[in-house]
Amino acid sequence: MATSSLANAQIESARIVAVNRRADLLMASIGILVLAIATLLLASVFVGLLASGWDRLINPDFYTHFPSRHPQQAGIISAIVGSSLVMLVTAVIAIPLGVAAGLYLEEYAPKNWLTDLIEINVSNLAGVPSIIYGLLALGLFVYAFSLGETILTAGLTLALLILPVIIVATREAVRSIPLELREAAYGLGADKWQVVRMYVLPAARPGIFTGVIVGLARAIGEAAPLITIGALTFIAFLPSPPVQATPPFVNFDWLTSPFTAMPIQLFNWVSRPQAEFHVNAAATGVVLMVMTLAMNALAIYVRLRLRRLHR
């Protein structure tokens, strides 16, 4: 009697172990399956674009021609230049503003309702759909401030869009700096601004850099807000260059120039019924994907190296 109940218990526990093992195996394979599908999707998106856009990608004219009614002659030069100039404006506005706001929240902000309000506001801004920033720009920059549908408006809009990314990255970078560094500087007689400027900011630079790159990679692929403010899709000229050979050597006329950008060009070509334009769209997609993936990879690399240094 006793032996049989012992045997039963053994069988029962063996059954439980088997069931558990099966459940564990199932969970692990679900995880790996999801990863595999995601990898496959990323690969198939890239390979698909590469295969359909190959003819245009290997043609140097694609990179030096303006858009055209004839798909075989159309190129993305105005989109490349437009995207670069818009990114320049975005970076010049978003980096100082975002880093300053991040420094304030981490180093200066007292614990009060105003700080709470700013913090809630920043995390909410990160969740506002990008097209809403486009409507903000349309109502405020284009009409109320009369900036028009220009590179300046586009750069400003995307700067506001990536501001939360840079603020959050700055805060995380600053937070990871050991307190002892600050105390050592204070001990030498530095005041707050000297500590922040000479010690905190340089130490946080790699972390901030990561956030800036991720933010700019997001901005360069963003189409919705630019469409909303009225980016054009057919631009057969380049804005006047920002630098020139004659004094005063710099020139700000390009800021008020109409523009197109790579995601806008892609959207325009994919929306056309003719399949020939889809080839151009695919080629533009490859260029865009290579750029954003490279930027994100750079950011990840910097962060991994940083983590290894900290260890």
Added chain:
Amino acid sequence: MSSIPSSVVDADSECLIGGASEAFLRRRAFWNRVAAWLLFAAAAASVLVTIGIVYVLIRDSIPFFEQVPLSEFLTDTQWTPVFKNAHFGVMTLVSATLTVAGIALAVAIPAGLGLAIFLSEYANPKLREAVKPFLELLEGVPTVVYGFFALLFLTPMLQTVIPGLSGFNLLAPGLVMGIMILPYTASVSEDAMRSVPMGLREAGYALGFSRFRVAAQVVIPAALSGITAAFILGMSRAVGETMVVAIAAGQNPNFGFNPLEGAATITAYIVQMAMGDLPHGSIAYQSVFAAGLVLFLITLLFNLIGFYLRRRFREVY
């Protein structure tokens, strides 16, 4: 002290052997104050962005609601702003928006939860460290590219399986969007699961639980508010996502929840109107802002619930 020439103790010199001049200290205190104010101004400017958004959306929606009563806006099932007999039933756009977001969640919830459990409870740290950057790369793909993929690759592929599928439909963009929000939902729910204290898991193991049972009966219940937050925030992203639906879901405002047909979402409508020449001040122009206001309110609601839940799981542990 004041006999030290100011060139020796320049404002930028890092050490001040023998003390600093009064002029230097005064200058330093001045810049200290200026810097504090400038940094505060930058942080406060971020609040101005929110105020600007709310101001613009409300200012340009008011003339719209003077012409279209709110009851009609919320109950009419037609959206034909540029027709002679114009109808403004925003639920038409909302129904398509929710259909796409629902499909996206139907993909992202099981996949994201499975991936999060795998990463937090099963994967060894090395694998986890390798997977997270990969998820970030996935998140970095421009949405126009996903739109292109949904329209020209996924839809034809699905059409061979589902013969009744239109060229523009809600299914393909919904599926693609599900993959798009997957990295975000997976990493937020994984954070929530990992913040569950080890002691709770160990208590489970001491009772003879398997890993699966610990995950299902200890970790998930303990991290539930964080996991819910992940999917609510993911839903908010799907609702606000623009280019995928603008490219692949079509621009016909249809009321209904049929994923096999194309229909304009709120975001696709805004893009469609912005592509044409909108006369500033016309009712069509104002309708864009009214639609934007609805979109903003929906995402704001989801975001606030999400932040509240996330904050709660952080406070408990």
